[in-house]
Amino acid sequence: MTDMRVNIAGVELKNPVMTASGTFGSGEEYSEFVDLNRLGAVVTKGVANVPWPGNATPRVAETYGGMMNAIGLQNPGIDVFCKRDIPFLQKYDTKIIVNVCGHAPEEYLAVVERLAEEKIDMMEINISCPNVNAGFLAFGQDPKHVEELTAEIKKIAKQPVIMKLTPNVTDIAEIARAAEAGGADAVSLINTLTGMKIDVNRRTFALANKTGGVSGPAVHPIAVRMVYQVANAVKIPVIGMGGVTTAEDALEFILAGATGVAVGTANFVNPTATIDVIDGIQAYMEKYGVKDIHELIGAVK
Amino acid sequence: MTDMRVNIAGVELKNPVMTASGTFGSGEEYSEFVDLNRLGAVVTKGVANVPWPGNATPRVAETYGGMMNAIGLQNPGIDVFCKRDIPFLQKYDTKIIVNVCGHAPEEYLAVVERLAEEKIDMMEINISCPNVNAGFLAFGQDPKHVEELTAEIKKIAKQPVIMKLTPNVTDIAEIARAAEAGGADAVSLINTLTGMKIDVNRRTFALANKTGGVSGPAVHPIAVRMVYQVANAVKIPVIGMGGVTTAEDALEFILAGATGVAVGTANFVNPTATIDVIDGIQAYMEKYGVKDIHELIGAVK
Amino acid sequence: MAKFKECAKVVSQERIGTGIFSLWLQTEQVAGEAKPGQFINLYCQDGSRLLPRPISICEVNKEERQLRIVYRVAGKGTAEFSGYSKGDEVEILGPLGNGFPLDRMEEGKKAFLIGGGIGIPPMLELSRELKGEKQIILGYRDELFLNEELAKNGTVYLATEDGSAGTKGNVLDAICAEGLSADVIYACGPTPMLRALKAYAEEKGIECWLSLEERMACGVGACLGCVCKSKEVDSHSHVHNKRVCKDGPVFLSTEVEL
Amino acid sequence: MAKFKECAKVVSQERIGTGIFSLWLQTEQVAGEAKPGQFINLYCQDGSRLLPRPISICEVNKEERQLRIVYRVAGKGTAEFSGYSKGDEVEILGPLGNGFPLDRMEEGKKAFLIGGGIGIPPMLELSRELKGEKQIILGYRDELFLNEELAKNGTVYLATEDGSAGTKGNVLDAICAEGLSADVIYACGPTPMLRALKAYAEEKGIECWLSLEERMACGVGACLGCVCKSKEVDSHSHVHNKRVCKDGPVFLSTEVEL
Ligand SMILES: Cc1cc2nc3c(=O)[nH]c(=O)nc-3n(C[C@H](O)[C@H](O)[C@H](O)COP(=O)(O)OP(=O)(O)OC[C@H]3O[C@@H](n4cnc5c(N)ncnc54)[C@H](O)[C@@H]3O)c2cc1C
Ligand SMILES: Cc1cc2nc3c(=O)[nH]c(=O)nc-3n(C[C@H](O)[C@H](O)[C@H](O)COP(=O)(O)OP(=O)(O)OC[C@H]3O[C@@H](n4cnc5c(N)ncnc54)[C@H](O)[C@@H]3O)c2cc1C
Ligand SMILES: Cc1cc2nc3c(=O)[nH]c(=O)nc-3n(C[C@H](O)[C@H](O)[C@H](O)COP(=O)(O)O)c2cc1C
Ligand SMILES: Cc1cc2nc3c(=O)[nH]c(=O)nc-3n(C[C@H](O)[C@H](O)[C@H](O)COP(=O)(O)O)c2cc1C
Ligand code: FES
C-alpha cells in the first residue's frame, strides 16, 4: 500500500491534494461531481470581514493554455461564511482551509479573530490583495509588509497560518523568507500572474477591470520554478499550485519540494480534476514502488 | 493605402514587425522561408565581446502552450559577428538591430564600442543576464543597475539604444523608468519568464540548466499587461514581444501602446510567422479603414 | 437537478445558415435531464482552449437521449465545433442553469416567446414544452433560421433589421405592428433587446423571463465569473450579484438590472 | 538543399509493432528533395503542443512524392500522430539536416548500416540508395520491426537484448559474433550505442557516420537549442558546438564528443 498522508503544520491530510482558493467555492457546487471526503483539504474562496461585491463583468477571459480572472474577491463576508459554508464542509471527512482577504491589516485581523472559535483546520492568507495603506502594490510584493502582516496575524490566530504568495515579484524566495520570519506555519504559491487581454476587434479590454490574474497550465512552469526556489529557501512546508491539471503536473511540484498541491483552473475544465490527480499520484507511486509520498517530496534537487 | 511605417528613435521601419532576438539567428536560416526585405527589422541573437559556449543540453523543452529555453547565450563573439553576420544582413532592405549581452558592464561596453564603426541601425541591450558583480540577480531586476548600465552605454553608443527588460520583476514600470532616466532611446519587453520543468518519470530537470526562460503564446497576456504598464509610464517608444503568433497578438501590443512588435517562438512553429503577422496587420487596417498605424498605437486606454 | 460530465457523440451536423450550425449529440445522461432554457458546456478538443463554451439547449429527444444545439461560429471554439461530423466525440457538461419556468403558463394563457438572433435556439424546445397560446416573435438581422421549425409549435411573427421578412425593425416593433399581447414573456437574445423587453414588460405589468448571457468559466456556480446585477441583495452571494450560470440564466426581469 | 513548410496528407498509417507506427505522407515538395538520414518536423494539431517533432525519413517515393516515417509513441505528440488516418492533414517542414553521405561508398566496398531501436527507420532508405555491400545490423530489445523490409536491400544481422532473435546482446555483440568487418559505418540509435560504435570505429580506424538526436526547437539552425559537442572549434559557432538539426544530424564520429 502507498502512504499519501502529509502533515502540514501539525494537520494531517489524507493526501497532498487540495482545491485552489476561488476555484471551488466552498465545495458545494463541485460536490455533485467530487466526493469531498477524498480530498486532502478544501480551500475555500477568499472571505473578508464584510461582504465584497467584486468587480464589474466581464470577469473572466480565456487565454492561450490558460485563463484570466478579475472576480475582485466577491464574497458574502465572514459572518455568512461561518454560518453557512463552514457547517457545510464539516459534514465531510476532509480538512478545511479558509482563505482570507483584506484591503488593510485590520480587515485581515477581523476575519482571523472571527475564525478563532470556528472548527476549521487552517487558514490561508491571500496577500495578493492591494494594500490600500501602501499605494498600488499588493501586500505580498513587499517583504516588510509580508513579515509584519504575518506576525500580526500569528499573534491572534488560533489555527495554523499559511501565507499565500503572489508570483508578481522579483524574488519570491525573499518574500517566502519574510513570511517565515513573521512566523508563518506554511506558504502556498503561486497566486495568479497579472495579465491583460485586449479585444482587437472591439478595441477594448477583455476584462472590465483591464487587468486580471492568469492561471492554468500556461503558468505551470513558472509556478514550478517558484516552488522549487521557495522550498529551497525556507524550512516551513510549501503548498504548490498553478496549472495543475494532471497527476504529472502535481508530481512536478512535489518533486520540486511541495508538501501539498492545489488544483484550481483545472476544475473548470474537468470537474473531477482533483480526484483524477489523486488517483494519478497513487498510480505513479504504485508504478515506481514508492511506498511513502515523502520519498518524492523535494526528490529532484 | 495603409501606412505601416513607424519611427523608433529616429530610425524609420517600414512596418512595426521585427524578429525577437535569439529566435531568428542573424536571419540566414529563415531567409529560405522569409523575404527579409519585408521585415521592419531583424534583431539578431545576443552577441558578447568574446565567444560564449552556452549551456549543456537539453537546452529546450516544450511547455503547455509555450516553450522553455536555456541556450545560455551561445554566440561566436563580436568579431566574427561583425565580419559575417552584419555583412549578410546589409544585403537586405531592412533595419539591423544587434542584441548585446554581457556578464559585467565592461563586457557590454566592449561590444557597444566595437559596434560604433558598424553599419547597424540600433542596438538592443539584453539586461536579463546575471550580473556577476552583484550576486545572482540579473542587471534588469534592479532599477539602479539598469539606470547606471544604460547611462554608461549611452555615453559611448553611436547608434540608438534599446534596453530589453526582463519580466521577472515586481514592478516593470519602475525598471522602464530607470532605463529612460539612464537615457535609453527605447525599451523592449518582455524577455522570457524564468520557469522550470521536471521530468517526473526520470525524476530530473527537463533542462540541463534546471531553469529556463518561458516564451510563446502562454506568456502573451503577461507581456501585454507589462507593455501597457510601461507604455503608460515612459515617453520613449516601446517594443512589445512575448507570444506573438498572429496579427491579433501583435495588435494587442500595438493597441496597448507598443510602437514595434517582435515575433519570437512563433518562428519555430511557423517559419513564415513574421510575414503572416505583417500581412494580418495590413488586412486588419484595411478592414477597419485604419490609414496610419499610429491611429492604433496606444488606442486602448 | 443532477449534472453530468460526459463524452457525447455527434449524431449529425448541418449548416442551417451563414455561419450557423445545428448539431445533434448522443448523450448518456444529459438529455434525460435537460429542460428548455438550460444550457450545456462544450469543451474544445484543442488543448490551447481550456474554457468550456456555454450553448443553449435547442431541442431534446428524451427517448433517444439526444440533444440538439444551434450555434453561430463566433470564434475559435465554435469554429472547431463546426468541423465535427458524425461519430466525433465531444466532452460536455450539463444540463446547466435553471431553465425557463414552464409552470407560469397554462391553457388559456397567452405567452410571448421572443428570440433575437442566436437567442432563438432555446425557444424551440420551450415552444414544444410550453402550454397555452404561443406567440413566437423572432428577430433577425436578415437571414432567417429555425423559423419554420418554430412555426410548428405556435404562431411565428418575424422582425428583420433590413425588412426583408416580417416587420422591419426589432421584436418590439413586430409586437406593436401586429398588435400582440401576452400574459407571460419568455425571451433570449442580445442585451439591448432584453433591456427593451424588461422596460416594456414592467411598463405593461407583464411577467417577463429573460435568459441572460455572460462570460463564464466553471458553469456551475463556483467561480463567480458570470454574475449579473440583482435588484436586491442576493440570498446566496449576500451582495447585489446573481450567478448567471447557476441562479440563471433565466431571471425574472424585475430581479435583475441590465 | 531547399526546405519546405507544407501541409501533407496522410496516405496510410499502419501499426507495425507495440507502439510503433508506419505513416506514409503525400507531400508536394518535401519528398522530392529528401535524402536518407534527413528528417522532417511534424507539427501537432493540438495548439497546446507548439514545438515540432523531428522524425527521420524512413522511405521516399519520389515519383509519387510520398514520404514514409516510422515512429514510436513516446509522448503526447507521437500519440496524436498515431491517431491520424487516411486523408488527415499534417503540417510538416523538411527535408531537414544533412543526411548520410552516400558518396563514401562504391561498388566493392563494404558498409555497416547499424540501427538501434527507433534508430532503425532511417536505415531503410539508406539501404535502398547506398552502393556496395550492405551489412545491416539491427539491435532490438525484443520485438522486431522493419527487419524483413531491410533484408531486401542487404544482409540483415539481428541482435536482441533478450536473445529472442539473432545474437543475444547489442549490435557490437552481433558484429563480433558474426565476425563482420566494414569500410564505412552508418549508424543511428541510442547514445550509448553510438558512443560504443565511435570507440569501436576509432579503434579499428573505420570511417563512421553517426546520426545524433537532441531536443530541438527550430529545426533549421537558428535557435541553437540542439547542439552537440564538437572536437574542434566549429566554423559556424566558433565554439565547441555543432547544431544537430543543421550541421547534422549525421556527423563523422571523430568530429563529435558523445
Ligand atoms: C447561457 C449561454 C447560452 C448560450 N447559448 C448559445 C447558443 O445557443 N448558440 C450560440 O451560438 N451561442 C450561444 N451562447 C454564446 C456562446 O457561448 C459563444 O458564442 C461561444 O462561447 C463563443 O466561443 P468561441 O470559442 O467561438 O469564441 P471566442 O471568442 O474564441 O471565445 C473565447 C472565450 O469567450 C467566451 N465567449 C465568447 N463569446 C461569448 C458569449 N457571447 N457568451 C459567453 N461566452 C462567450 C467563450 O466561451 C470562450 O471562453 C450562449 C452563451 C451563454 C452564456
Ligand atoms: C533528428 C531526429 C530524428 C528522429 N527520428 C525519429 C524516428 O524516426 N522515429 C521515432 O520514433 N523517433 C524519432 N526521433 C525522436 C522523436 O523526435 C521523439 O520521440 C518525439 O519528438 C517525441 O515526441 P512526443 O510528443 O511524443 O513526446 P513528448 O515527450 O511529449 O515531447 C515533448 C517535447 O520533447 C521533444 N522530444 C521528446 N523526445 C525526444 C527525443 N527523443 N528526441 C528529440 N526530441 C524529443 C518533442 O519533440 C517535444 O518537443 C527523432 C529525433 C531526432 C532529433
Ligand atoms: C476564478 C479564480 C478565482 C480565484 N480566487 C482566489 C481567491 O479568492 N483567493 C486566492 O487566494 N486565490 C484565488 N485564486 C487563485 C487560485 O487559488 C490559484 O492560486 C491560481 O489560480 C493558480 O492555480 P491554477 O492555475 O491551478 O488555477 C483564484 C483563481 C481563479 C482562477
Ligand atoms: C531560443 C530562444 C533564444 C533567445 N535568445 C535571446 C537572446 O539571445 N537575447 C535576448 O535578448 N532574448 C532572447 N530570447 C528572448 C526572445 O527574444 C523574446 O524576448 C522572448 O522569447 C519572448 O518572445 P516570444 O514569446 O515571441 O518568443 C530568446 C528566446 C528564445 C525562445
Ligand atoms: S461561470 Fe463560474 S459561477 Fe458562473
Ligand code: FES
Ligand atoms: S533546433 Fe534550433 S538550432 Fe537546431
